Every structure is written in C-alpha cells, then in structure tokens.
Amino acid sequence: MLATDILRRQYKFNPDRVAATFEGRAFSFREMRERVLRAANALRGLGVKKGDRVAVLAFNCHQYIELYFANGLLGSVTTPLNFRLTPAELEYIINDSEAVALIVGQDLVASIAPIRDRIPRVKHFVCIGDAEGMSDYEQWIAAAPAVEPGETVGENDLLWQMYTSGTTGRPKGAMISHRNLITNVMQCSWEMPVRPGDCALIVAPTYHAAAMITSMNALAGGGSLAIKKTFNPLEVLGAFQNEGVTHALLVPAMIQFMLTIPDIDKVNFGGLRYVIYGASAIPLEVLRKAMHVFRCQFVQGFGQTESTAILTMLRPEDHVLDGPPEVVRRLQSCGREVIGCEVRVVNENGEEVKPGEIGEVIARGANVMQGYWKLPEATASTLQDGWLHTGDLATVDEAGFVYIMDRIKDMIVPAARTSTRARSRRCSSPTRRLPTRR
Secondary structure, X not given: OOOHHHHHHHHHHOOOOEEEEEOOEEEEHHHHHHHHHHHHHHHHHOOOOOOOEEEEEOOOOHHHHHHHHHHHHHOOEEEEOOOOOOHHHHHHHHHHHOOOEEEEEHHHHHHHHHHHHHOOOOOEEEEEXXXXXXXXXXXXXXXXXXXOOOOOOOOOOEEEEEEEOOOOOOOEEEEEEHHHHHHHHHHHHHHOOOOOOOEEEEOOOOOOHHHHHXXXXXXXXXXXXXXXXXXXXXXXXXXXXXXXXXXXEEOHHHHHHHHOOOOHHXXXXXXXXXXXXXXXXXXXXXXXXXXXXXXXXXXXXXXXXXXXXXXXXXXXXXXXOOOOHHHHHHHHOOOEEOOOEEEEEEOOOXXXXXXXXXXXXXXXXXXXXXXXXXOHHHHHHHEEXXXXXXXXXXXXXXXXXXXXXXXXXXXXXXXXXXHHHHHHHEEEOOOOOOOOOO
C-alpha cells in the first residue's frame, strides 16, 4: 500500500492519458512519472535520504504534486507549509520538522528571506522559478536521471508531515504514512468513485489534506487534475465549461463567492458530477442555493489532518432538500463514518452518547496518523487505546449521522488569525455554523 503505486499503475496502463494540467500545459502520466523520477534523484543528489524532511512552500502547481510522489519514492517526508503563515511561524515549523531542504515558489521567496539565516538545518534551497541563491527547479530536475531511485520503502514509512495547531499550543506535525494515505483514498473512492477520464478541479491549497486526498483519489481512479494556482472565480467557471471538470473541491467561502456572480444560475457547468465541500461551516440557505445552481451531486467530507483527511461523509443521497424533517435535518450533519473507519461519540466515561446528548468524536482506522512528530505526550493524549480523540463535540441521531457542535478546547487567538488556525486542524466541517471565540 504505497502512495507511489498510484502513479506507477497509471503509467503502466494509461501512460498517454492526461494526468494534470496547469497554466495551459498538460502532462501525461508518462511525463509526470518521468518528472517524478527526476525529482526523486535530484533530491538524492542533494543528499536527501530516507526519513529526511523536505519542506515545500508554494502556491498550487504541478511541481507540488510531483514532490509528494518524489519524496514517496525516496522514503523522505514532504512537509507542506501553509503560505498564509508569517515568517516567524514558518521558521518554527521548518526548524521543528528538521527539514534539510526547502522548495519555494518564486512568489513566496520573500517569506523565506527574513528567516533564511535562522533555519540552519536547511542546507539546500530550490526555487520553482528564478531566485538569487537558489537552484532553479526545472534545471535541477532536468539534470537528474529518470530512473527508479531503488530505495526500499514500506507502507508504514512516512509520506508526509502536515502541521496542525489544533486549538491549543504550538503547531504539531501529524505523521502520515503511505498506508494511511492509501487507506483514505480507498475510503473516499468507495463513497465517491472516480472513473478514467474524469477531471478534478484542484483550487484548494495543496498544502492542505483535503486538496491532497482529492488529488490522490482522482489520480488513483485514472482521472486528471486541473490545477489552479489560486482561487479565481472566473477561471473556475472557465474550467467547468472548457476543461471537462467532473469533480470540484470547493470550500464554503469559494461557493459563496461564486454564487454572487451575475447570472450564475444560467451557467452551463458542463459534465460536473460532484461538488465536494468542507473546511468551514456553510449556512443551510447557501447550501440549498448552491445545489440549485450547480445542478450536480454534493458530498461533504469531515475529518482532520490527524486522520489523513476524511472520517465521515455526507453522501449525495443524504442531501435531501424536501422530505421528512428528520431527513432534511441531516443537511446540518457531517454524515456518517466512511467504510473502514469506526467513528463514535462518547461521554467522559468513554460510553457512547444517546441521540441528543453531547460527547466527543473519536475514531479509529488505518487512516489515522502514526502520531505527532517528537511529541510523545501529545500523541499519547490524542491516540488512546487506538482511538483518535478529535477534540470535537457532537451529537448523533438515531440513524448515526454526526452533528458537530463545538470544540472541547477553544483557543482564543487574534481575529486576523482565527480562520487560519481553525482551518489548520479540520479538513472539513459541518453545515451548521459553529460558535467562535475571538
């Protein structure tokens, strides 16, 4: 169960099918595999070895996807960095992860400049673009061979280390293995299958687990990625109409923005089949309007970085706008557990709550992280007897639908940081608007 098998399999059976498009350029699975092999050997040429962390700070691009796979081939660990963080916050994460190399998008070099002398473990800087004092990514991989690096990598070796501050304390590095990722891909594909030739719109940031599980799920099914650098509503509309998008991951803020476009209800969304949403609360009236406008199936995912991405899903058939009150009410839930993952809502004694009672969401499954990097006490507190304690308070109904209510611990942070901190832990969240504290 290796993440790199996703690319290997598609290259074997569908080498000439488009794997990704970005800024007018298309890459077949053959081309993507060659670029990944070169990137892996370029990393090895820097001295990167199995277990080393490689930090990435960039807006969405095809190189970002390549690096996840390239590190996967070497057994090195991708450490994606949130480009919304301050230089001081980036400094902490880079140093805590003990990253030995840093890949930076040209637009974000300025975020690294103030801290370059304060991240001493980073010995190598590579720029996706052109920057003084950094290797150029394209020249760097072009000089490396397109051959298998020959590293022995197992399913329990780490694939990525994503940082999440949760609601208290400093950011923590959630360690996700190849097996964790493949398990969550299989769980998502069971609920929302991808067919060969499908196309997933990737406009949510690829430093985030939700974007990556969507990307990996699409590639595993033989689909392609329509990667957009940032969210531009008109560019997104163009992708729907001209690029054959069938699956679109959109956070509620994106959905709300698009609904304000004049005559949006008259737009032809082409072959769009699924809108996947999450990452923050969405008002029920907005969801209703979106379902009317997009005219496709809607899927909500709920989870957190510690669960690779997804724990529960509200499936298309559960998005009922008209019907019995107990059925329509499910639009306010985050759905039910995905296959292969057990989700419970328990009280302080570990007993499952009854419908209407409030308890903590806990979960177990092969998609749950290995632990927090260098934080044994935090790991032991979060992973108890094999169960991930999410810190989310919820209720359940008689049919097992989970309704998130609040966080057990709600960190008070400055208003300018609240949205970033909240999103950093939760891959998605329910339609109900959650209470917030400033």
